[in-house]
Amino acid sequence: MGQARRAHVDEHAAGGQAASGAIEGFVVMSVKAMTDSKQRNLAALVGRFRDDEEGATAIEYSLIVGLIFLAIVAAVRSYTDSTSEMYQEIEDTLENG
Numbered sequence: 703m704g705q706a707r708r709a710h711v712d713e714h715a716a717g718g719q720a721a722s723g724a725i726e727g728f729v730v731m732s733v734k735a736m737t738d739s740k741q742r743n744l745a746a747l748v749g750r751f752r753d754d755e756e757g758a759t760a761i762e763y764s765l766i767v768g769l770i771f772l773a774i775v776a777a778v779r780s781y782t783d784s785t786s787e788m789y790q791e792i793e794d795t796l797e798n799g
Contacts, residue, residue, distance in 0.1 A: 751757075
């Protein structure tokens, strides 16, 4: 009876090891599948990004807005310089009066 019980325990342990190996194999395959899936998703994302021309349009618009901003800054600076000169002339005229 001891040997029969030992044989049953050994069979059970072997089944557990086989199940454990199967689970480990499943986990490894699942991780590999997830990695492959992520690589495919990344490749698809890069492809869509490369083919997308809306970004180029956005960059063009941002450059145009930047140039308009620089033109406005230059105009305001010119206005402030001329206004400053005008007030300086008024001040000099009033002092020399």
